[in-house]
Amino acid sequence: MTTTINGASHARNIRARVAERVARLRHDGHLPGLATILVGDDPASAVYVAAKRRAIREAGMRDFHRHLPQHATQDAVAEVIDELAADPDVSGILLQLPLAAHLDAAALIDRIPVTKDVDGLTTASAGRLARGERGLRPCTPSGVIELLDAEGIELKGACVAVVGWGELVGRPLSQLLLRRGATVTVAHEFTTDLAAVTRPTDVVVVATGVRGLIGPEHVKPGATIIDVGIHRTPGGLTGDVRAAELDGIAGRITPVPGGVGPMTIAMLLVNTLQAAEWAAEQEAAVPA
Numbered sequence: 001m002t003t004t005i006n007g008a009s010h011a012r013n014i015r016a017r018v019a020e021r022v023a024r025l026r027h028d029g030h031l032p033g034l035a036t037i038l039v040g041d042d043p044a045s046a047v048y049v050a051a052k053r054r055a056i057r058e059a060g061m062r063d064f065h066r067h068l069p070q071h072a073t074q075d076a077v078a079e080v081i082d083e084l085a086a087d088p089d090v091s092g093i094l095l096q097l098p099l100a101a102h103l104d105a106a107a108l109i110d111r112i113p114v115t116k117d118v119d120g121l122t123t124a125s126a127g128r129l130a131r132g133e134r135g136l137r138p139c140t141p142s143g144v145i146e147l148l149d150a151e152g153i154e155l156k157g158a159c160v161a162v163v164g165w166g167e168l169v170g171r172p173l174s175q176l177l178l179r180r181g182a183t184v185t186v187a188h189e190f191t192t193d194l195a196a197v198t199r200p201t202d203v204v205v206v207a208t209g210v211r212g213l214i215g216p217e218h219v220k221p222g223a224t225i226i227d228v229g230i231h232r233t234p235g236g237l238t239g240d241v242r243a244a245e246l247d248g249i250a251g252r253i254t255p256v257p258g259g260v261g262p263m264t265i266a267m268l269l270v271n272t273l274q275a276a277e278w279a280a281e282q283e284a285a286v287p288a
């Protein structure tokens with residue numbers, strides 16, 4: 001029997017816990033707020049930003065949003081980031097990616113102060129993760145860890161294959177897993193025998209952007225499969241895993257949609273709250 005991991009339900013629990021902590025912070029005069037920045041009118045990006053803003057409001061946090069035109073210059077976007085960086089009411093800043101080709105995304109991301117980097121994508125946040133220092137971690141990988149924890153899957157000593165070494169998911173996730181005591185093997189587009197890497201492992205996390213890459217030939221019976229991929233098809237959303245073919249083989253599997261996706265938004269709320277709590281701590285530490 002294969003169990004479907006209900007990411008939507010785990011995400012709801014996290015969001016409810018965040019809302020409780022937000023209410024306490026509000027009471028103490030430290031209401032958290034997230035600023036989302038959308039450049040242009042890409043429909044998928046607009047949908048993602050709208051979902052994030054809705055979740056922020058539902059958690060009782062302040063929703064600051066900036067929408068810039070598609071042709072906005074590097075300086076114009078930088079100016080908005082700097083303004084939000086200086087605003088004490090803004091706990092977190094999220095620059096929705098991808099940006100138009102004329103913009104230097106890496107330079108703009110790095111203008112976000114590390115204390116407000118709720119997407120965990122700045123060079124400073126990546127460095128803190130690599131060194132195991134306090135910091136905000138990228139939302140999708142930390143959502144994967146939360147899901148595994150919520151399902152009671154022991155990571156210490158587990159053999160985990162991470163398929164995909166992208167900056168957004170695979171790379172930070174492999175570091176988070178190592179810090180939790182897992183033995184991590186990372187596969188990528190140049191891996192010659194993918195099944196030989198994934199088949200011995202207890203957990204396989206797939207984040208490649210290759211639709212239906214992983215099937216029964218890649219999976220040990222009873223293994224846990226986490227599918228991070230998202231593909232829009234005429235029949236709806238689907239992932240990097242051929243989930244139907246793994247029924248009865250995998251021990252547990254995340255669905256697409258309803259698996260990792262909702263956890264990503266839940267972790268954005270967690271990060272925004274965390275940023276606000278750290279800002280409040282710092283304020284309290286400054287002598288009057």
Ligand SMILES: NC(=O)c1ccc[n+]([C@@H]2O[C@H](COP(=O)([O-])OP(=O)(O)OC[C@H]3O[C@@H](n4cnc5c(N)ncnc54)[C@H](O)[C@@H]3O)[C@@H](O)[C@H]2O)c1
Pocket residue numbers: 140163164165166167168169170187188189190191194207208209210213228229230231260261262264
């Ligand atoms: N669920 C979510 O909330 C969420 C969030 C972020 C990304 N995603 C999805 O996750 C996927 C990966 O995103 P990303 O930003 O990390 O992508 P990326 O393009 O940065 O990285 C893709 C990785 O996959 C590897 N790869 C490509 N083909 C491969 C193959 N045949 N075999 C093994 N590895 C292969 C590449 O080497 C690369 O390391 C995408 O489908 C994206 O839509 C989902």
